[in-house]
Amino acid sequence: MENFVISALVENKFGVLARVAGLFSARGFNIKSLAVGETEDPEVSRMTIVAEADEKILEQIKKQLNKLINVIKVQDLTGADCVDKELILIKVKSGTAKAREKIVQVVDSMGAEIVDIGKKSVTIEETGDEHKINALIELVRPYGILEIARTGKIALQSE
Amino acid sequence: MENFVISALVENKFGVLARVAGLFSARGFNIKSLAVGETEDPEVSRMTIVAEADEKILEQIKKQLNKLINVIKVQDLTGADCVDKELILIKVKSGTAKAREKIVQVVDSMGAEIVDIGKKSVTIEETGDEHKINALIELVRPYGILEIARTGKIALQSE
Numbered sequence: 487m488e489n490f491v492i493s494a495l496v497e498n499k500f501g502v503l504a505r506v507a508g509l510f511s512a513r514g515f516n517i518k519s520l521a522v523g524e525t526e527d528p529e530v531s532r533m534t535i536v537a538e539a540d541e542k543i544l545e546q547i548k549k550q551l552n553k554l555i556n557v558i559k560v561q562d563l564t565g566a567d568c569v570d571k572e573l574i575l576i577k578v579k580s581g582t583a584k585a586r587e588k589i590v591q592v593v594d595s596m597g598a599e600i601v602d603i604g605k606k607s608v609t610i611e612e613t614g615d616e617h618k619i620n621a622l623i624e625l626v627r628p629y630g631i632l633e634i635a636r637t638g639k640i641a642l643q644s645e
Numbered sequence: 646m647e648n649f650v651i652s653a654l655v656e657n658k659f660g661v662l663a664r665v666a667g668l669f670s671a672r673g674f675n676i677k678s679l680a681v682g683e684t685e686d687p688e689v690s691r692m693t694i695v696a697e698a699d700e701k702i703l704e705q706i707k708k709q710l711n712k713l714i715n716v717i718k719v720q721d722l723t724g725a726d727c728v729d730k731e732l733i734l735i736k737v738k739s740g741t742a743k744a745r746e747k748i749v750q751v752v753d754s755m756g757a758e759i760v761d762i763g764k765k766s767v768t769i770e771e772t773g774d775e776h777k778i779n780a781l782i783e784l785v786r787p788y789g790i791l792e793i794a795r796t797g798k799i800a801l802q803s804e
Contacts, residue, residue, distance in 0.1 A: 523795030573732035636682030637796035
């Protein structure tokens with residue numbers, strides 16, 4: 487089982503997302519992350535899907551995706567030479583002055599950014615690949631993670 | 646019709662995404678953007694959904710989301726005091742040396758970053774709110790957009 491990355495251009499119509507998600511769930515496996523957003527053409531969206539599957543099932547899914555109505559193009563970016571990035575927001579307990587100081591040090595060392603400061607929490611933003619994002623989570627975990635919102639991976643092929 | 650933002654914590658099990666997407670498509674309206682990623686607990690994912698609907702339908706959808714199996718918590722962040730961000734990758738034709746120079750100027754002025762340089766294209770990364778991302782798209786459009794991957798909005802409430 488390996489993580490694969492599928493990028494699909496779809497018409498921006500209702501029901502497309504449900505059909506794509508249904509196709510994965512009918513085969514009994516989970517989407518690890520999914521990012522769907524408009525492209526330069528507001529009629530067309532791009533879905534980037536990360537999921538775990540063996541190669542045989544992956545081939546079946548790609549074929550079926552290509553057959554779905556409103557799906558324009560399917561690219562398999564697994565192992566391809568591409569730029570891939572994720573975005574995360576993490577809200578962490580700010581606690582004591584000493585804890586806050588340590589959190590700022592972690593944020594600086596990771597090239598992340600503090601984007602919101604509340605009475606009892608700070609919210610950190612970071613962009614990077616999966617490993618960088620996971621490293622930040624582990625570094626701030628000891629201070630107390632209150633909430634995380636994470637986009638999932640987006641990717642474009644290098645050319 | 647207004648854009649609303651729903652943030653839902655869901656169990657990381659197959660079929661949840663299909664059920665949530667189905668709930669929206671059954672009511673005949675489209676998800677504008679969707680970001681799904683793991684939280685600090687690998688068993689739990691957060692979905693951030695942006696869609697267009699009137700308030701009455703929104704109330705129905707929130708109720709039905711709350712009733713869905715594997716849905717842990719639903720928050721309506723529409724108009725709430727929150728940090729919201731998106732991430733975009735844009736591949737633009739690099740064309741002539743003069744065009745490249747202008748693209749670099751746009752990238753610098755927007756606080757964006759060039760993350761990949763190919764023979765005939767450059768890939769730009771930017772993080773920000775929807776308006777900032779849309780502004781970047783319009784600024785680089787004249788040079789020729791080849792591909793866009795956009796995450797959709799993620800948001801955490803200020804507290």
